[in-house]
Amino acid sequence: MSIAEFRAELGDIPQEDNPRIVQQRSRDHYWYSPVLKAKLDQVTAEVVVSPRSTEEVKTVLRAAYKHGVAITPRGAGTGNYGQAMPLSGGAMLNLMNMNKVLEIKPDRVRAQAGAVLEAMDHETRAAVGGELRFHPSTYRMASLGGFIAGGSGGVGSVRWGGLRNLGSILGLKIVTCEAEPRELDLKGEDILKVAHAYGTNGIIVEAEMPLAPAYDWVDMIVGFDHFMDAAAFAQSVALQDGLLVKEVAPCAAPIPEAYFNRHKPYLKDGQSVVLLMVAPVSVDAMELFVSHHKGDLVYRGDQVSDEEKRRLPPVYELAWNHTTLRALKVDNSITYLQTRYPSIEHVRKIYEMLGDELPMHIEITRQDGEVTFAGLPLVRYTSEERLEEIIRIHEDNGCDVFNPHRYTLEEGGMKRTDRKQLEFKREADPKGILNPGKMIAWENPDFDFNAGKVWLFDGLNTVRQSA
């Protein structure tokens, strides 16, 4: 491979080769994991290329193919698994210059890969009163393409499930990495080949997403003296068909008082909390429901002054991996896990077994139609061995772990690769230069597709059905 020859074919497409800037742009938020931090800290590309159109993306991929230069696509770089880190060097493909909303209809939006999620919602709210069904807590920075290639769900998943579900992505346009790159419009089942594939099998340049009705969601924080009461309340809220909510997350003490600094005036010492986003139409009923559950409604976003509100982060920036981020800012020995607890009794068991070594944080989501405890517990990290032990304790007690301390698709446990996906990669990236090192099935021809246990994005050969 020759980077120089590759670069010479890019015409006036913006390039950046200042090593410090390139290294900065070669990172995502992998450093939430001490394991990934040790492994990936030295990773860097040689150049950052920032195309401004699909035609320019084709130009980049044509040159990359010709000269065998590794291409790692990147949006805002807000992922946590090293998804967007260039293990083999080469070029970072920065898509943030392609940030246009292309079309808004009453129930859907089409945008370029680099469109920032919050900015998209701003446009769709104004145009048709709609917003994305769900978004990560990095809403204000994260881009659409990066979310689809490296995310799974987030704020709103308590109602709408995740990206893995049929109907959560309406269409994708990708560019293949061949001698003559092609634009492919993926629909239906084909979408799942590319969703959460870290850009290993085609570069997402556009996506069409369904819109949900937009509301002026009201942030609420409800305190409980006992974490398990918070967890039970959170589950009950999600099971209330008449209460429209976008976010429900129980966080055990001492997370709130130790890490939610700006909200401290509202929090009570020793309390666990449930973070809520509630549609205005459900606020009165939620207040009643909180009182039924003997919760303390310690914070209501619709009852603080505008000035106060500007000072406070929105509740979603206390939730999902922002919980971990806030903890890390206070105590850099903290890390986290991604888990799934089959029932509240599983939550109780792990909570009681691991105590303050695993400050519990759960995101209530819907998975396959059922209210589910998706855990994002903090971990007071001591060693990689102990982290593995904590994972084993989960598994031995019937709880799933999606390991966020792995950078390959397969080891993370979120995305199952299978023969169809591998075939698609052969078609879209015959030289294997798209984000190399991330798909084990590609590197290892003997890879067992049935390795691993649970998958959030299941393979394409089966469609999950209920009993």
Added chain:
Amino acid sequence: MSIAEFRAELGDIPQEDNPRIVQQRSRDHYWYSPVLKAKLDQVTAEVVVSPRSTEEVKTVLRAAYKHGVAITPRGAGTGNYGQAMPLSGGAMLNLMNMNKVLEIKPDRVRAQAGAVLEAMDHETRAAVGGELRFHPSTYRMASLGGFIAGGSGGVGSVRWGGLRNLGSILGLKIVTCEAEPRELDLKGEDILKVAHAYGTNGIIVEAEMPLAPAYDWVDMIVGFDHFMDAAAFAQSVALQDGLLVKEVAPCAAPIPEAYFNRHKPYLKDGQSVVLLMVAPVSVDAMELFVSHHKGDLVYRGDQVSDEEKRRLPPVYELAWNHTTLRALKVDNSITYLQTRYPSIEHVRKIYEMLGDELPMHIEITRQDGEVTFAGLPLVRYTSEERLEEIIRIHEDNGCDVFNPHRYTLEEGGMKRTDRKQLEFKREADPKGILNPGKMIAWENPDFDFNAGKVWLFDGLNTVRQSA
């Protein structure tokens, strides 16, 4: 009681005393039940009074209280349990002259009791793109007050649950029946005192309801050779978090070919079907999901001509109790049950045990956050004894029955009365002249509040919580 003196105090409030018309207006759709038909066929009021304002309702109730005249409130009379039938004669209080939409906000609507549901949606769609979360299959005729006083849920309940849920009704204005009738604005928990109480404890004159986003729902009918495949598909659809649907109802053969006359050109002999209403944004994904389940997509409302569409009833008029109505039009020996099957295995068991004596019809709904098989099976009626036996077979096999062949609140099994409600009735209707004979707890001071087994609208003393 003196009807003449009562009538003399009503001023120019419209009255009707033609016995044939009064008897007609004293009926609802109780005749779906041969049991109720035998019991209620002779029931009639003496006069129909049709106030045009809350003030006129007060005038009527003041006079009724003074002269001890029984008052039975009535909207469109589309109920099926004799809810709106005057067991003690007296006056029918027809509220259909009070049909105004009073206020529309982006997420809620306030209307008078006599507002027709479809007409309300027409106004709210035009104003804010919103519609009621759910409605009965009698949508085009039924009124808001009647739905709240005598209904429970319907088309849309697969997503939004039912009227029983916290947040499904935002507020009610009722008029009490006292020497000096009062207007009470009920909020929060107090709403449940009056919801599904058949107007026994106050006359609903206004209601405020939440709005869901309105879509041009696409009617679909999916055929399956085996009913249990239809039932499994229906459950799976409701569990797909990414598919936005408003109606999911499996109907066993021979229901479709025997009773869905106008849709016959589309149906295949011997097939069971699933009736669907799908948001446009989910149509492509649904088509894919149908093919995964090897269903026959025999009808799509968005692919027939406008002329053809005018000829065909909307799919929701094949569902809920319209299924029964269509069967009755063909075969007047048919009746129905209201059941709840805890799992698909319970459906299978009853379906196999009772076969064609109980042509199976299920409405997939959400209850307490879970996808539930709410049964509305047809019954090939032979005798009251056999009907009771079929109910017993359900109960012996762990399936709940909400008996639609009873006209009291308590025996229907939908509404649990309790001390709080009884106290409220003492306050709102001290003489007990509102819809007399419908609340056993009122007539029988020794009534055991714990009689009966299951309740859709539970009492007010407990709030259903999840584990």
